[in-house]
Amino acid sequence: MPRTITAYSNPLVKRVQGLRDKRHRREEGLFLAEGLRILTEALETGRVPRFLFFAAASAGHPLVRALIDAVEADYGEAIETTPDILSKLSGKDNPQAVVGVFDMFETTLDALDRTAAPIWLVAERLRDPGNLGTILRTGDAVGAGALILVDECVDPFSTEAVRASMGALFTVPIVRVAWGEFIAWLRQGPGQLVGLSLQTEEGYRDAPYAAPTFLLTGNEAQGLPEEYEAACDLLVKLPMRGKADSLNAAVATAVMAYEVLARHR
């Protein structure tokens, strides 16, 4: 039976609210995800929240029911609460019907099978959680083997990244690794490293892609460091017809990923 929490001062409410903060996520090994769509997607991939908060008004919804049953079968806790507390947990004015608290998870390079997918996404020093989540969402759409986060990237388990991923956090494996380790692993087997760059005349539309292609996206403000570009098998550029010389990092990644997907077809 779900218990009920209606007091802001409840210690579990305070603890879960704290998970919007990176330090608390690390300490607890837990993160927040909101919304029926995302939590149902998580469930379909076998991820069951440790704590599930739901609004009393939505308790009758069959998908909410399925989540409650899964949480209780997994010895987690389902907690009926108020819209106000759901708002407080997620930090949003219009709260979703459900908020879940999940164990963090991660994949290692050694667990990846590079023959399993023709496209892999690699991001370097990505700073914006919305960009990270959007890149995960694109990764899901193009069937990327994983998102490999190189060097110090924004936390993929931040509430904003989880939100922007629209559930892809649960479907696309994530690896966090330093550049040196990544390159050492990449060179142990087949894999074409493709970087988006302004320092090349190679148009992205005619470039010779070879599967498995590892698409490397650089930091939003600075792009890729020179030595990282030098380590690429191929540098390509996107046409820029306007005043600006760059695209949003998530947009550039998606344009490239769809090009590679079409060319590998």
Added chain:
Amino acid sequence: MPRTITAYSNPLVKRVQGLRDKRHRREEGLFLAEGLRILTEALETGRVPRFLFFAAASAGHPLVRALIDAVEADYGEAIETTPDILSKLSGKDNPQAVVGVFDMFETTLDALDRTAAPIWLVAERLRDPGNLGTILRTGDAVGAGALILVDECVDPFSTEAVRASMGALFTVPIVRVAWGEFIAWLRQGPGQLVGLSLQTEEGYRDAPYAAPTFLLTGNEAQGLPEEYEAACDLLVKLPMRGKADSLNAAVATAVMAYEVLARHR
């Protein structure tokens, strides 16, 4: 000579801070843009801020100097201030060196020359300011003739949209219009209306695009209404290889826009 403001309580500081609010922007006909890169881009397109706030420490920078000179030559006001007040104006912890207050501007359908560009972007009930700004940035990159905002979209002059546009707000013409007006105008001349949809078997990669192409992007959560899809000359779909059935709206727009750009080449 620039005047100096160091007090939070200064009425101009309060007034400019209020421009982060849509209602105040409307009442004043003014909006905020931050950052040397964006303000310099604005200047290059002939847009001079009415008020320019700059940090004392950056007054010697040649681009800041150029902005101050332009503002004063245009009978605007250049105001030296503190990093704290710049933070307060922009609502960001790490303030940019400059914040500008500009007159709002807008284009009408009648002012557009549809032969001037092979690609035009059209967005319908777009809700997220970051998406709007990112679509403007993509519009600049692909050389779009304009961004046409149909029905009730988020305000393109919101601080977050301006920030995400990275200056493209000043380089890509923006039209705000109701659907009926837009369609009536479109059908007065050449123009292929292309919608992204799940209700079609036409792959985006092989579809017959014809210039000028008007790319229609629907609301983030709901996509395009049926009747809007019915009004399109062509519906196309993007491959979806994962669990999800959609992409971020700005990402989908960019993948389509780059495809159309390549095909019109």
